[in-house]
Amino acid sequence: MPAVVVADINLAGNETTKGQVMLRELTFAPGDTIPAEALEPLLQENQKRLVNLRLFHHVNYSYTCAEGQVRVTYEVQERFYLYPIPIFDFADRNFNAWLEKKDWSRIDYGLNLILRNFRGRNEEVRVRVQRGFNKRLELGYRIPYVWRKYNLGADFSVADYRSRTISYTNLNNKQRFFEQENGMPIKRSSVSAALVHRQNVQRQSGLRLSYFNEQISDSVAFLNPEYYRHAQRERQYTRVELYRVINLRNNFAYPTAGSYFEAALGQTLFLEKSGSPYTSARAKYVRYLPFWGKYTYMAGAEGQLRLAGRHAFADNIALGYRSYVRGYELYVVGGQHYGLFKQGLTRQLLDIKSIKLTFIDNPKFNNVPLALYLNAFTDAGYVVDDVFGQENPLTNRLLLGSGVGLHAVTFYDIVLRLEYTLNRESDTGLYFSARFPF
CATH class of the missing domain: 3.10.20.310 (membrane protein fhac)
Known part of the structure; x- marks a missing residue:
């Protein structure tokens, strides 16, 4: 040969x-x-x-x-590596959750500044200054290689979060809020450091150590004594997490071929007897199969296990935040364990490599790509809640959702989704999101 x-x-x-x-x-x-x-x-x-x-x-x-x-x-x-992204966002979990209230005071604003490829070494500096309903201050620094011989990098971050409101319990799978005009009913600060083994852009493993300090007001502890358990107002804890990511997708922003796998195992330990230690495990696998011209089939699953002697309400997070069954965007389904399955068929409608903006001279900004995809999907999920599920009928029950959507992928990996859904409860809705569905 x-x-x-x-x-x-x-x-x-x-x-x-x-x-x-x-x-x-x-x-x-x-x-x-x-x-x-x-x-x-x-x-x-x-x-x-x-x-x-x-x-x-x-x-x-x-x-x-x-x-x-x-x-x-x-x-x-x-690309242009300095991203000064203005923050004008809704203070709720998603746009449709905010739309239920239509409360213009529940708006966050500020600036999210990201400097990618710092020093030309693919390092990243992150600064987030957010005011409004939820106040955040976050600083982060990622270094791909601190010890090149062993492909070791590092990631550091500090964060402070305060809000005028807190979801102190769930009733009928809806959040119940306590709002305080003067003062902050919840405060949370954290420090995190990770050692990352980076084989390449597709395969990475890491060990992360984090410290958290959280405080709630007397009113929250009175409304839900189990928020931190035993009507405590403050807790401190450390978390150690080992994780692995294998990202073999053909495009990280909007994949149409390949696979994605991630898994993590963590241990949370509370200081000064402020909580019960727990072990958590999560995993996710997705496969993208191109076939028949411009069609792609996607199928994937993710799950979580949380093992503890006693559970606090603040840790009882399952579906309804970052992970959810489409069609249930307006619901929160808390629990200790969950499983989620998603599948979808996508057809590319449009693929414009570059729309030339003649009024801009800089080549880093004057070429705008645009791709449109039509997507049909079905989701299924199940949450196990043996502690707080009595007044939340969607827990310990199979959740089903399906629908169709139009997805747009454009400038600097921005993904926009507009989806019409129907769930098992016969609820229908039109939902908007700004990230890849799975």
């Missing part, structure tokens, strides 16, 4: 990004011998790896071959 030797790898367009950051992601290096028929698939696969760094608008490659020697060039168009 004829073979070629990689004589050289050249990079172009990376004015900010260090060449070593890109070269570390490649699965081949100068001096490697490659079967001739495998060269093109290899270059395409590595093109996807560079795209999934999410540092570039596009990545192209070219090569020359003479006397069995191949010289490869990857040319990139860098």
Whole structure:
């Protein structure tokens, strides 16, 4: 079988990004011998790896071959790496939960500042200053490599959260709020540090250590003595979590092929006898199967186990926040354990690689991609709650939802979803979201 030797790898367009950051992601290096028929698939696969760094608008490659020697060039168009994102958001779990109240005082505002590719080394600095109904201050710093020999990186963060309201219990799977005009009924601060083993952009493992301090007002402890248990007003705890992520999706923003796996095991220990220790485990697996032209089938599942001698209401989180059965966006289904299954069939309607904005000179902003997808889906979920489920009929019951949606993917990996759903309770609704469904 004829073979070629990689004589050289050249990079172009990376004015900010260090060449070593890109070269570390490649699965081949100068001096490697490659079967001739495998060269093109290899270059395409590595093109996807560079795209999934999410540092570039596009990545192209070219090569020359003479006397069995191949010289490869990857040319990139860098993104703008400073993201000053204004915060104007609803203080509730999602837009439709806010729409039920239509209370314009429940608005958050501020600035979320993200500096990606700091120093050209794919480092990230995060600053969030949020005011309004919920007040947040968050600082974070991620370093892909602190010990290159062993592919070890680190992630640090500190956060402070305060709110004028608190969901102190659930009744009929609806949150019940206590609002305090003067003062904050809940305060939460945290410090977190993680050591990350980063094999590449697709495979990462980590060990995270976090410390939390939480306080509630006397009124909250009176309304629900089991919020922290025994009418406590304050608790401190540490959490150790070991996690693993294998992300083999063809596109991290809106995948149409590949697979995704993540799993985590954590232990939470309370200080000064402020709670009962618990062990948590969670896992998620999703498969994306392209077939028949522009169609993609997606199927995946995730689950959680939380094992403790005694449970506090504040930790009784299952479906209704980040994870939920579509069609139940207006409900909260708390519990100790849950399972969630999702499947969907997607058809690409439109794929415009670039809409040229002639009134903008900067190439990092004047080319806007736009892709539209039609999606039909069914979801199923089940939550086990042996402690707080008596007055919440959706717990310990199979949840079913289905519907159709229109998804848009555009500038800087922004995903927008508009979905019409029907659930097992015969509720229908039109829901909006700004993230990938699974």
